[in-house]
Amino acid sequence: MNNKEINNNKNWSISQSSNLYGLDFWGDEYFSINDKGNVQVHPYGKDSSSIDLYEMISSFKERSIRLPLLLRFPDIIQAQMKKICVCFNKAIQDQDYQGNYYGVFPIKVNQQRHVIEDIIHAGKDLNFGLEAGSKPELLIALSYMDNPKALIVCNGFKDKSYIEMALLSQKAGRNIFLVVERQKELDLILEMSKQLQLKPQIGFRLKLNTQSKGFWGKSSGEYSKFGLTSQQLVSSIEKLKQEDFLDCVKLIHFHIGSQIPSIQPIKLAIKECAMIMSELYLMKCPIEYVDVGGGLGINYDGSGATRSSTDYDIQEYANDIVFALQSLCEKKKIPQPHIISESGRFLVAQSSILVFNILDKNSIEGEKNITISENSSSFLKEMYDIYKNITHISYNESFNDLIEKKKQIYDTFIYGMLSLTELALAEKIYWASVKQLTQLTKNKEDYEDIFLTLKKQLTDTYFCNFSIFQSLPDSWALSYIFPVLPIHRLREKPNKQAYLVDLTCDSDGQISKIVDYKNWEIESFMPVHDLKKNEPYLMGIFLTGAYQEILGDLHNLFGDTDAVHIRVKDNNKYIIEHRVKADSISEVLEYVEFHGKQIIDKLHNITEQSIIKGDITRQEADLLVEKFEENLSRSTYLK
């Protein structure tokens, strides 16, 4: 650090960084900044073992684990699983509720085998089960769930073979529930159960009237694609009665959407569901389980007031569910059911972090001491006068003149009245003026508007080594907010602001929504540090463990990044439990039917012809083929 930097940093602390980047708001007990100014992860709370992300990743270089890198922390999943069980059990004890709590993890939220294995392992003592929403997910659940006490909940649209597999697994001792999403499924369940001579455990997904707000509100309400209306429910019950299967109805279920921002619709939904349960009880259906689905949200932006946030916490969520069920059961004098929740996002969102490096930047230099020659065009001279007079006339006047002149620069060029060299000089003068005016209006209340407008113009563009389409699809598709920040240098005051753009050739390939924690506003840029020559600048996107991996796509053929699973040990130590290698270029090419041998052959044809024509030497051709082959086995990202 030079003297200027040291002075600058005297006025800056890690707690200011923590505030600026919102860690205070979304970091929970898992993420904070250490004394070195690096982000640290501590799955078991701030006072227990913690891992310095920057130091860990720096040490990965020797082990040829490359950026961009997805870090997974199974300990965080485990901590979240414990948390949800503890909170429900506390609510149950405090309120003297008669049923138990069962968690099931919805596989669709993160299907990676290592994640599922961690959940099954961590869930052994908690009797945590799995939820499947499709046939492939069912195959995962049936083969991996080896705890007979844990539940397997089968949702999603089902055909005969889906149902057959589930019923056979029930015979094999699994505690499995078939949740009817469409009336037709009930016929299939009855048919197969008779054939296999067993009593199925049937559930019904309710189409509630209560609709949630937020990104996924459409999952609920009258027109949602899922579940049975009250009419369909009643006629299904009739049928079960005729067939003498009423005692098989064990469960009712609803799911009113994901990342539900407000507790109100959750309370309403559970009331509506409890009422239906009590009616079913009168119809001689012994409902033993109420499955409240997913939707438990995460504080992505830390505000507690937006769609990317929640206005409740997990204990409140559990209390409200237990309370609503208990009140109605007591009123109606019916048994209190066990409670199942299918929270997915809540369990895994915080467990993954994507770390990437900044490859390069575009920035506006704003040179000082510009001069122009006597015989420059009058246009340039006018521009230069504005620049020279900035300190003499009012800032407002300078600002207005500048904006007007900027527009004129390009008009004049298009009409052929300015050479390219003159245009370049005019731009140079413009940016020098902007820079100077920004400095002059900084921290002056009367000129705040001017300052902010100009500062935005001076915003750098940082080129990030990742693809938003592959690694952060919800940010692109839904303008969803994820916390993003540098994972080191947080003792230094960030002196720049930058847009974060990705590697794809797509103008949408940018993190377009970033919280400005100073003003609690959404911006498209963020505070960053200047890049240093011989030191990588590493940034992390946090809370990416739910949905992002599987929804990611191969835009521009950027594939999966490297991933490592980090198990945190005592005394700030860790081990790498699993290493999952990034997709190689040949692997992503295979997806689109370009096969390695075949494209190498194609390249050979081309180089052979060029050799014959004398355009390229044999050595050069060999070198090209060699480099080509080398890259086939490389990751799709930049070194």
Ligand SMILES: *Cc1c(COP(=O)(O)O)cnc(C)c1O
């Ligand atoms: C997606 C889904 C979930 C998981 O929801 P989260 O909001 O991630 O907890 C649970 N149940 C069903 C039926 C789902 O479709």
